[in-house]
Amino acid sequence: MHRVKVRVVEDALDANNTIASANRADFDREGVTVLNLMSAPGAGKTTLLERALPGLSVRPGVLEGDVAGSLDADRLADKHIPVTQLNTDQGFGGECHLDANMVRSALPSLPLSEIDLLIIENVGNLVCPAEFRVGEDARVMVSSVTEGEDKPLKYPLMFRACELVIVNKIDLLEHLDFDMEKFDYHLDGVHPGVPRMLVSARTGEGIDEVRDWLVALTTRAGAPA
């Protein structure tokens, strides 16, 4: 039983990687840099994008992944950011992550020729999104200090599978027992030296650094070979 399950999962991941490569080719053809943005529910991904994207020196677009609803997409559309909603609740209680095929199904509704940087906001979940590549250039995760400093130890794959960790809601630090040194220690334990940025998407603290990082990623990835 367990071996059959392993086979099913491995086959699914193989199929996913094949479709992710096709997405990647499409993004390359359009010169679009793609970022897969992941976090637990309520860590502040959308608020971060509301803060970081308006007025960016490259043209951003967002693909919003949610189990249900279009709340986040509506928030970003209010900021005049091109956004496409992708819901995962077709059929069951809802997929807990985006996969390459779901992203592929959304490509026709994305104005790829009008954007330089596509941010794919994944479903809020610290497990499965880390297992499915979608054709992205980079993966960024947002970890809220309200979640506690033990999260890298409890969800190691997620913290390992990203090129940048954005530590959000630092405006609340003085009201929490969160120990930043311990968090850094745990994070280095699972992903030594991964870059991290301390941010409050609510107050704007640290957002300039995120904006610079996004522009650098886009310029670097989009540069002719």
Add this chain to the structure above:
Amino acid sequence: MHRVKVRVVEDALDANNTIASANRADFDREGVTVLNLMSAPGAGKTTLLERALPGLSVRPGVLEGDVAGSLDADRLADKHIPVTQLNTDQGFGGECHLDANMVRSALPSLPLSEIDLLIIENVGNLVCPAEFRVGEDARVMVSSVTEGEDKPLKYPLMFRACELVIVNKIDLLEHLDFDMEKFDYHLDGVHPGVPRMLVSARTGEGIDEVRDWLVALTTRAGAPA
């Protein structure tokens, strides 16, 4: 492709329900009431248990579900609560939920004859845990106010699949933009009238109500027919 996937998922859920019934029969034979405790990562499930379980008038035990590590189990063992760790990281990046078979595999290591109330602390995730029954009497979810008031709309199945919603971290309310009326409105939209309790596991506020609820559940479920 999608139809095959639907079939695989339906078969998996059927198999899960069969095993959940077997778990249920074992729990009944031992007279153990079982609660499936769910939340997003870092919502405070373990802190809640640390506060609510010591000195309870029924004998509690905990089955700790985590992708990796035994941090939470260690915390509860420190409080002299019987606890068994169940890790889901065998093979892949880790399962994002507990299923009936995982719980079944842990039954031999649980001292069922010595406990009245078994609390199964699920993996932190607002999607898949709601889809897999494990043989429980009741499902409770913890929603932290730091996650925002929109969560019932974004993860409707989870908020629908529980008999009680514990709204945690209310000690932080004065530092947040969280709108409790909006949260209640959204929650009633997906699960009209579901009982809710306002709690701070950190300060202890509201914990007595949770303790009373746990005892009542145990007494009611364990009462001879």
